[in-house]
Each structure stands twice: as structure tokens, then as C-alpha cells.
Amino acid sequence: MVLKKGGFSVRGVREWLEAPAADVAERGGRLNVLRGAVARVTTPLLPDDYLHLANPLWSARELRGRIVEVRKETADSATLVIKPGWGFDWKYEPGQYIGIGILIDGRWHWRSYSLTCPPNWTDPEHGSKRLISIAVKAMPEGFLSSHLVSGVAAGTIVRLAAPQGGFVLPFPPPEKVLFLTAGSGITPVMSMLRAMDRRDRVTDVVHVHSARTDDDVMFRAELRDMHDRHPSFSSHLQLTSEQGKFSLAELDEQFPDWRERQTWACGPAAMLDEIEHHWRDADIADRLHVERFEIERSAVGEGGTVTFGKTGRSAEVDGATSLLEAGESAGVQMPFGCRMGICQTCVVTITSGHTRDLRNGDERREGDKVQTCISAAAGDCTLDV
Amino acid sequence: MAITDIKAFAHLTAADIETLGQELDSIRRSVELSRGEQDAKYIRRTIAAQRALEVAGRAVLFGSRNRWAWLGGTALLSVAKIIENMELGHNISHGQWDWMNDPEIHSSSWEWDMTGPSSQWRRAHNYSHHTYTNVLGKDEDLGFGILRMTRDEEWRPVHLVQPFANVLLAATFEWGIALHDWDIEKQLSGTPKQLMSEPNKEFARKITRQVAKDFVFYPALTGPAWKSTLKANATANFVRNLWAYAVIFCGHFPDGAEKFTVEQLEGETSGEWYLRQMLGSANFKAGPVMAFMSGNLCYQIEHHLFPDLPSNRYSEVAVRVRELCDKYDLPYTTGSLGKQYLLAFRTIHKLALPDRFLRRTADDAPETSSERKFAGISMPTMPSMPNTERWADRWNETHWLPVDPETGQRRGLRSALNEAKVVLKEKARHEKEVLREAKVALQEKARQEQATLRRKAARERALRRIRRKR
Numbered sequence A: 001m002v003l004k005k006g007g008f009s010v011r012g013v014r015e016w017l018e019a020p021a022a023d024v025a026e027r028g029g030r031l032n033v034l035r036g037a038v039a040r041v042t043t044p045l046l047p048d049d050y051l052h053l054a055n056p057l058w059s060a061r062e063l064r065g066r067i068v069e070v071r072k073e074t075a076d077s078a079t080l081v082i083k084p085g086w087g088f089d090w091k092y093e094p095g096q097y098i099g100i101g102i103l104i105d106g107r108w109h110w111r112s113y114s115l116t117c118p119p120n121w122t123d124p125e126h127g128s129k130r131l132i133s134i135a136v137k138a139m140p141e142g143f144l145s146s147h148l149v150s151g152v153a154a155g156t157i158v159r160l161a162a163p164q165g166g167f168v169l170p171f172p173p174p175e176k177v178l179f180l181t182a183g184s185g186i187t188p189v190m191s192m193l194r195a196m197d198r199r200d201r202v203t204d205v206v207h208v209h210s211a212r213t214d215d216d217v218m219f220r221a222e223l224r225d226m227h228d229r230h231p232s233f234s235s236h237l238q239l240t241s242e243q244g245k246f247s248l249a250e251l252d253e254q255f256p257d258w259r260e261r262q263t264w265a266c267g268p269a270a271m272l273d274e275i276e277h278h279w280r281d282a283d284i285a286d287r288l289h290v291e292r293f294e295i296e297r298s299a300v301g302e303g304g305t306v307t308f309g310k311t312g313r314s315a316e317v318d319g320a321t322s323l324l325e326a327g328e329s330a331g332v333q334m335p336f337g338c339r340m341g342i343c344q345t346c347v348v349t350i351t352s353g354h355t356r357d358l359r360n361g362d363e364r365r366e367g368d369k370v371q372t373c374i375s376a377a378a379g380d381c382t383l384d385v
Numbered sequence B: 001m002a003i004t005d006i007k008a009f010a011h012l013t014a015a016d017i018e019t020l021g022q023e024l025d026s027i028r029r030s031v032e033l034s035r036g037e038q039d040a041k042y043i044r045r046t047i048a049a050q051r052a053l054e055v056a057g058r059a060v061l062f063g064s065r066n067r068w069a070w071l072g073g074t075a076l077l078s079v080a081k082i083i084e085n086m087e088l089g090h091n092i093s094h095g096q097w098d099w100m101n102d103p104e105i106h107s108s109s110w111e112w113d114m115t116g117p118s119s120q121w122r123r124a125h126n127y128s129h130h131t132y133t134n135v136l137g138k139d140e141d142l143g144f145g146i147l148r149m150t151r152d153e154e155w156r157p158v159h160l161v162q163p164f165a166n167v168l169l170a171a172t173f174e175w176g177i178a179l180h181d182w183d184i185e186k187q188l189s190g191t192p193k194q195l196m197s198e199p200n201k202e203f204a205r206k207i208t209r210q211v212a213k214d215f216v217f218y219p220a221l222t223g224p225a226w227k228s229t230l231k232a233n234a235t236a237n238f239v240r241n242l243w244a245y246a247v248i249f250c251g252h253f254p255d256g257a258e259k260f261t262v263e264q265l266e267g268e269t270s271g272e273w274y275l276r277q278m279l280g281s282a283n284f285k286a287g288p289v290m291a292f293m294s295g296n297l298c299y300q301i302e303h304h305l306f307p308d309l310p311s312n313r314y315s316e317v318a319v320r321v322r323e324l325c326d327k328y329d330l331p332y333t334t335g336s337l338g339k340q341y342l343l344a345f346r347t348i349h350k351l352a353l354p355d356r357f358l359r360r361t362a363d364d365a366p367e368t369s370s371e372r373k374f375a376g377i378s379m380p381t382m383p384s385m386p387n388t389e390r391w392a393d394r395w396n397e398t399h400w401l402p403v404d405p406e407t408g409q410r411r412g413l414r415s416a417l418n419e420a421k422v423v424l425k426e427k428a429r430h431e432k433e434v435l436r437e438a439k440v441a442l443q444e445k446a447r448q449e450q451a452t453l454r455r456k457a458a459r460e461r462a463l464r465r466i467r468r469k470r
């Protein structure tokens, strides 16, 4: 309200002006006063709804980005360089990931990928504008990753979610660091290495990376170059088709000081399990940081534990119980209407895991909105209620 | 009483209804499976075109002191508002485009350019109306609370002003809908009396913004043209209101859009639900442009069967639904826009009158009928209403041949309705005939009596003469 306690206050006026744009508050930044003011005549829309028809990046309603380059890394992986639109949060840390949505056959598909660029990265090749990059490896069953590696063209518009994740390298970096990666697990670490390189703070870093063959090593040339330029950085490649799996027992021989190092590990689940065990046995679990990539394919489960995020309750259900019933049985106040899939009153967002549409078996995943009255849990999942 | 037993009314067995339901499910599934890039393009283009029309209209209105600019701007704005309401707001809020997974074109976030907040409308419309379509006392859209649209509703003196109420509703349709939804929202949220309840605040916020936009800010922006801009905005809203009203009334109130009682809801199967949607709504004939401008609600039947399938697919769904109607011999209520509206119009005016002025009952009126309609016809000797509970089933079994013995065609509701029409006509003709004959007989009797009287009088006169002579 403008009038506060019998008088005008600047803050009151500001709040009133911004009110129509309140939903984009975090992303809108300083433009929000203007946005709110113009929205008085564009209501119920925001000016962004008109502007983004001219340029999809001119909207802070939802974060969008444009792919400016698709660079092949290996036969089955590629780096995507993206120019984010209005409202992107540039305060990310090396090692974090972002959500990215790609439009295929009219439907947006949503996945998360690690950023591979250092913070505030600019590229002279692209007009020295701030950009971000991710690297994607095509998974045999991953329909989206294959599409990203071989199917997307520069110029494509994507949806973006703010960077997040706790798998980050602090600054200044620790004196002694160990990176253990395999396959596409190298991507978040690449961001960390590039950040150290850019800030010229490469401490004593050992990187052990496993890949099947020499051709499968992502960023191979760059790793070699860094290895050559920074005496304190050593890159070790384990080519598993020739040398077999890297055994953790070798750590003692090759890097006897591994226990003193802060370790970041990322790769397949089995490898991470083994590493966690090893570190726990050595009683230095607090020096280990791991990042587990979500498996791209669904857990294909039937039923599971449904967690209701906001209320903190949960329910154990089978694959035939609707999420709505699950919530109600757990005492959660679920929105509902027709209970037969026609009114959309019961729609909520999945924050993690997968669900299945009981009518047609379609799968929905993290980030999607589902009608809880006709969806069931497909494995464990969390709902935003 | 409106339909209490949809099986008996539709002349279908439980098994028939179940198969019908499965066939409709498979139509739904095939559309779901084939949704894709083309459909997504359709809605995105529609959005872009609507925005462009609106911007153009608003821009032209800056020169609205000129008559032609006023007309052009108002026309552009009216069309933009119609598309915004019908093809965008209504359909997106139904979740027709949720499958695209685009947060900006999603039922949970779309807000439309109408007085009422989308969220309140979604609850009232998507839930109350679409779940309980045409069920008396459950579907609040039946007459929108102010009109008496079926003889099942008791006549009250207030209904005398119905013709006037109808005009008022048409002219201020967005307000009618907004108030209606607001009321339902307050009931549903359990805060009907609280002043500072969430529904109230949301409603107030939306009204303020909408009214301020069209009647304060835009006119102010156009400076010296403020007066003509104001008029243009009011006109555009008015035009949109009339159109939306006409489309809605043509979809729900022409003859043949049946009403149901709560009894029908008890234990309703999904097949019966489909059937109720099919028999409860009506289409009107439209070419591609009209279909688009009505938000594809000229396919109201298809929309009620599949409220969340993309609107651009209704025309192809309609072909398949019609095939099913032929197969099960069910009526497919449609007609020209004018005809459908006139039928609704007639009902509005007829039902403004008390029942004693109406010839038919809620069982065989043109706008509402029930399974009892067929009873009175084939058993003319029976008292007007049979008293056994399941008479309809028995009657169907004993009197109705589900298959035509000559052609082998299924004989369902459509045939029954046609036959009922013939029989009713025949009955009326017969009654008239009897009346005429009775009248003739009476006249004849009167004539004879008169003749007798005359003869008697003549005789008496003669007698008197004779007596005098003596």
C-alpha cells in the first residue's frame, strides 16, 4: 500500500510499483520497478510476456538461454556454450550444476548438468559476453543426452534453472587437493580446475581420471596443457580398456599423501560407493566430497516412498495408489477437485524422483508438474506440497 | 424429473456403456500419443498472434479521435480479447497444453484478461462444472444461479424478470462469471463470511488491476484521446462479453442438452460419466474461423468429453465421436449458431413463466427430458407416471427392440427420440381429432335438441290452435 501510517513512504511506493512483478522478484533485479509500473497497463501479463516474443531472452518470467556453440569433445560428448537471458544468477561456484530444459517434439524435457566453466566466464570468440558452458555425454539409454550431443543446433533456446549444488571448491582452494573422476564425472571438476587456472591459484593438485580409451577422455588436450603449464598440477589418466580399473589400493603407492588431501570425487555410483567406504575406513570421511549424478533413466520402480517436501511427511505406497491418496493418508492437505484427472486442481511439482501417469503409463520426473489424482510413485519421489 | 437413470434414458445396457467408455478412452489415448511439435507450434503462434493484435489495437487507439481509427482499434482489441479468453485463457486453464511442460503456458500459472482471477474460475469451472456437468443442484453453471433453465427448478416470482436478467448477463458476462466463481471459491474454501479471506483479497486485487488498466491507465496514456479510448475499451469488453455469452449458451442450453439428477451420480461409472457429458452438451456448426474464435467450443461435446485435450484437435475428435454416436444410435446435438441460440433463448423466455402456463413437464419438455418420456408414449393408457421403480428397465425389455428386425441396425436413444416425436405428434393429432369429433357430436346434439324443441313448440302451437277452434 502506498499510504502508510498517514503518509507516503518511498518504500511503500516502490513496493506498490513492483507488486505486479512480485513473482519475478529474485530474478527481476533493479528492473522490477519499471516492470511493475509497465505491468499496470499490460496486466494480467508482464511486459516480459510481450518482449520475449521479440527475443526469447528478454524475459525474467522464466530463465531462458540460447545455445551459442556446440563443440564436440569426444565421439559421444559435447560442450554446449550458452548465453543466459535476463535474470541469470551469476554468483555460482565452480562445481555446481544447472537445470536445463530442451524442447523436443513440442515438449520441454528437463535435466541437470554440471557447469564446466569458471564463474564469470567470458569468451572472446563470442563477443566477450558472459557465458556458461556444460558438457554432456550421450548415455546409451539417455534419450535427452543423445539429443543434446548430436541433435541440437547453435541458436536453440533452452530453459535454465539457477545454479545449485554443494559440490563446490572453496576459494582460496585447499593447499592439497585430490580429484577422482571417471567418465562424465570429470565435468564439475573441470569447472574447478578452470577456475583455479583462471585465478592462477593452482595449488598442489592431483587428478586421477578414468576413461575407457584415450579417445574417450573429455578435455584431453586441455588437461595435458594444464599439466604442462602448472608444475603443481598432475593429471593421471587411467585407460580402463588397457589398464583395467583404477584400484584405490594404488593410492598408497602413487600418492602416499592422499589422506592429507581434500578430495572431490565424481563418477559412477559403484565407484563412489567404493571411495566412500575407503575414506570411512581411513577415518577421513570429512575430507571427502562426492557428487552423484542422477541416473538418466528412471528407476522404473513401481511405488516407493513419497515425501511431501513442505510438510516433511512421507508415505510408503504401491504403484497403484495415487499420489493424492498417498498424501491424504499421510495427513497432508493436498489440493484436489474432480479426482478423475480432468480439472487440474491437484497439480503439484515433483522435486525429485519419478512418477507415472496411471491412465497411460507416461513417466514424469523432477521439475515436471503432475496431476496427483491420476499419478502414482515410480520409485521414491518428493512432491512440493 | 430430469434423467435419473442414464442407462434407461440412453437405451443402452451397462455393457454397452462400458464399451463406449473404452472406445472414448482410446480416442483420448490416440490424441495423447500424437501430440507434438505441430500442436505446440499452434498454441505458440496463437499466443503471438493474439499479442500482436492487442498491441496493434492499443496503438491504433492513440488516434481514436478519428472515427475510422476508433472503429479499427476497437475491432482489433475486441478480436484480441475474444481470442485471449476463448482459445487461450479457457483452454490453457483446462490444462490442454500442460503436456508441453512449459511453465509459461501452463494451467497452474496462466492468468487471463477478465475480471475474475483465473484460479477462482478454474475451481468453479474445471471442477464444479466439468465434473458435475448438468447435474441439478451440483453444477452451478446450470443457469448461473440467476436463470431458470429447466422445469425441474421450481418457479419463483423472481423468474418473471428472466428476459431482462438474460440481457444483463450477456452484456456484463465477465462480471457475472467473476461473481459466480468468487462465490463458489468462498464456499469451497470455507470462508464465505470472512471479509479479509484469501478469495476476497485475490478478487479485489484482480478487479482493481483490470478496471484500472482499461478505464484509467490506457485512456490516460492516450492523452487527448482519453475519452474515445475509454469508450473503445468498454466496447471491446462488451463485444467480448456478448460473444463469450453466446458461445457458452449455445453449448449448454439448446434443446437436447439434457439435465440430470443427483441419483444419476450415485455409483456413476466412467462410461456413464462420458455418456452424461455427451448428452449434456451441444455443439454448433462452425467453419475454421468461427471454431477458432469460439476457442473451439463449437465442439462443446468433445470438450466436455476431453476437457484437457488440445483444442486444435477437437475437430478430428468430433469425427470419431460422431461415428460412435451413429454406432450406438445416440443423438449428436448440433445446429447452426443462430438456431442453437434461439433454442436457448426460447427456453429462457418460456421458463420465466409459472408451470401452469407450460404444457410439458420436466419429463418430456424440449429442453429437459427424462427416461419417463418414453413411458407415457408407448403405454398411453397408463396414468401419466408409472409408479414402479425400475419400470424403465422392464419397459425397455418388453417393449423396446434393441435391434431393428428388418435392417439389423441398433435402435437406441436416437431412434427412440424420433419415434417419441412421431408418437407425440400422432398423439397430439389424435387428441385434436377426438376433440373435433366431440365438438361435432356436441354440435349435432345441440342441433337435434334444438330441432326437437322446435318440433315440440310447433306441436304445441298446433294443439293450441286446435283447442281454440274447438
Ligand code: FES
Binding pocket: A336, A337, A338, A339, A340, A341, A342, A343, A344, A345, A346, A347, A371, A372, A373, A374
Ligand atoms: S483432482 Fe481434478 S485433475 Fe486431479
